[in-house]
Amino acid sequence: MNGIPRHIAIIMDGNGRWAEARGLPRWRGHAAGADAARRTARACAERGVETLTLYAFSSENWRRPEREIKVLFSLLEEHLKRELPELLREGVRFSAVGRRDRIPESSRRLIEEAERRTADGKRLHLRMAIDYGGRAEIAEAARRIAARAASGDLLPASITEETFAVEIGRDGVPDPDLLIRTGGEQRLSNFMLWQVSYAELYFTPVLWPDFDRPDLDAAIEDYRTRVRRYGAVTAGNFADPPGQPSAGVSG
Ligand code: IPE
Numbered sequence: 001m002n003g004i005p006r007h008i009a010i011i012m013d014g015n016g017r018w019a020e021a022r023g024l025p026r027w028r029g030h031a032a033g034a035d036a037a038r039r040t041a042r043a044c045a046e047r048g049v050e051t052l053t054l055y056a057f058s059s060e061n062w063r064r065p066e067r068e069i070k071v072l073f074s075l076l077e078e079h080l081k082r083e084l085p086e087l088l089r090e091g092v093r094f095s096a097v098g099r100r101d102r103i104p105e106s107s108r109r110l111i112e113e114a115e116r117r118t119a120d121g122k123r124l125h126l127r128m129a130i131d132y133g134g135r136a137e138i139a140e141a142a143r144r145i146a147a148r149a150a151s152g153d154l155l156p157a158s159i160t161e162e163t164f165a166v167e168i169g170r171d172g173v174p175d176p177d178l179l180i181r182t183g184g185e186q187r188l189s190n191f192m193l194w195q196v197s198y199a200e201l202y203f204t205p206v207l208w209p210d211f212d213r214p215d216l217d218a219a220i221e222d223y224r225t226r227v228r229r230y231g232a233v234t235a236g237n238f239a240d241p242p243g244q245p246s247a248g249v250s251g
């Protein structure tokens, strides 16, 4: 059995459908989704999860109507303002991943204030992916690596996976152990493409605003039963096929 995942990443999907099913405008789904995010962060802290990354706004979500985008950022700002005292009280470190140059200035200020004030939080690291795209993140790391190579700081031949891992994971966060997607779709939608190569994937039809503690616990329980092999073998009969010269290791 695995222990509690150190890092859980969540694609919070299904807000719009939740609202539609109730005959409500889509923004009401986003408002209910923000409550689910708060609930989930609290539950993760209680369960000893070290890092929680929530996908709040993708680099593709700019394709949505301007009114919806406005609501999403104003909800983010409202929640950041309201939650900051609790984050501080509970020892939660908040940070954002993604681009900062395209989001509203007022959101950026609040994000940076929350990052600054919660920097010493040790209990849970809550990361929000905002204007985030996995491919863009990899391309950006490649750009930084190329600049170092061009300046003579780095030999192209010495660039390895580790070089990328260091560039991408500059905030010292381990790769996610468990990736949850709510809302029933089974795709990554450009989320943490580099980091999820060995994450355990968990898809649930539960719409994000309905996601609650029992759903989180079900995902964690499922994760705990997964056998994480990383390409190796963990058990079996290793006898050689007939006529095969022994590799010198006995099974
Ligand atoms: C997820 O819910 C929230 C964001 C992507 C910002 P959606 O808004 O995608 O909800 P559905 O998928 O339309 O139900």
Ligand code: IPE
Binding pocket: 011, 012, 013, 014, 055, 056, 057, 058, 061, 185, 187, 189
């Ligand atoms: C993924 O949800 C992005 C976030 C949850 C922020 P989308 O609803 O944008 O994904 P697609 O369009 O269904 O792939």
Ligand code: MG
Binding pocket: 013, 014, 015, 183
């Ligand atoms: Mg969606």
